[in-house]
Amino acid sequence: MVRPVGRDMTTVGFIGSGKIGGTVARLAVAAGYDVVLSNSRGPETLADLVADLGPKARAATPAEAAQAGDLVVLSVPLHAYRVVPAAAVAGKPVLDTNNYYPQRDGRIAELDAGSTTSSALLQEHLAGDAAVVKVFNNINWTQLGSLARPSGAADRSALPVAADDARAKEAVVAFLDAIGYDAVDTGSLADSWRQQPDTPVYGVPYAGGPAPAEKIRDALAEAGRG
Ligand SMILES: NC(=O)c1ccc[n+]([C@@H]2O[C@H](COP(=O)([O-])OP(=O)(O)OC[C@H]3O[C@@H](n4cnc5c(N)ncnc54)[C@H](OP(=O)(O)O)[C@@H]3O)[C@@H](O)[C@H]2O)c1
Known part of the structure; x- marks a missing residue:
């Protein structure tokens, strides 16, 4: 179980x-x-991005970023997911943006067989220490940057969110709201195959317009395996 959601969640690693x-x-x-x-190459290689983001940003090693974050975002090629240090993220939501692309990540038999999900593999790696939340995996990065809207905006988009831990999910829904997105609860990590690549919700219906949450629910319901 992760820590209670609070106003003290001010840092994202x-x-x-x-x-x-x-x-x-x-x-x-x-x-x-x-x-x-x-990143993998060292904090000095992030100097331009840090300068661009301003005084609220700094660069560190993965272990330091994991330690510093109240929320921790994992956004690496899936094959590198074990880089997350389990002890440093204990008690925290870990936001998993990753997708399985065999041509990039190599073959992972359990994912090919559909017997687990990529987020469940990450949760297994972290054991019970942290709570994985699958989010941001179905939206293209350029649209993620441009579609953020204030709460209540008519053209606000929504993103699917899956997790086993209710508090972690709640924390991520609050984070999404703060940065400009509504959320649709997709269920557990076992259910998160419904938002993996090549499903109806992948890369399509998040994009504003009327009732984006309903479109996402419909797309999730349409998903089929194999
Ligand atoms: N691009 C999209 O629109 C999109 C959308 C949804 C989901 N995704 C998924 O999100 C994940 C990230 O995608 P991306 O497009 O953001 O990739 P990206 O632009 O290539 O960035 C990957 C980041 O991961 C770092 N990294 C790689 N190996 C690492 C390691 N062993 N330890 C620490 N950091 C490491 C890289 O650092 P270095 O550069 O220093 O190696 C880089 O900062 C992928 O799983 C992808 O499938 C992507």
């Missing part, structure tokens, strides 16, 4: 600060969060 991680960081800074970025 990033393991992976590329297209998706960097975009979430930009939205988080705009919403008033502090961000701690990391």
Whole structure:
């Protein structure tokens, strides 16, 4: 179980600060969060992004970013998911943006067989120490940056969110709201195959327009395996 959701969730740590991680960081800074970025090559290689994001951003190692974040965003190629240090994220929501692309990640037999989900594999790696929340995986990074809207805006988009831990899900829904998105509860990590690549909700109906949440629910219901 993660810590209770609170107003003290002010810092977001990033393991992976590329297209998706960097975009979430930009939205988080705009919403008033502090961000701690990391990548595989070292903090000095993030100097330009940190300068661009301003005084609420700094760069660190993945372990330091994981330790500093009240929320921790994992946004790396899926094959690198074990880089998350379980002890450093204990008691925290870990926002999993990752997708399985065999041509990039290599073959993962359980995912090919459909016997688990990529987020459940991450949760297994973290054991019971942290709570994985699947989010941001179905939206293209450029649209993620451009479609954020204030709460209540008529053209606000919604994103699917899956997790086993209710508090972690609640924390992520609150974070989404702060950075400009509504949320649709997709269920558990076992259910999160419904938002993995090649499903109806992947990359399509988040984009504003009337009733985006209903469109997402419809798309989730249409998903089929195999
Ligand atoms: N691009 C999209 O529109 C999109 C949309 C939804 C979901 N996704 C998924 O989100 C994840 C990230 O995608 P992206 O497009 O943001 O990728 P990206 O732009 O290539 O960024 C990947 C980031 O992960 C870091 N990284 C790689 N290996 C690492 C390791 N071992 N330890 C620490 N950091 C590491 C990279 O750092 P270095 O550069 O230093 O190696 C980089 O900061 C992927 O799983 C992708 O499928 C992408």
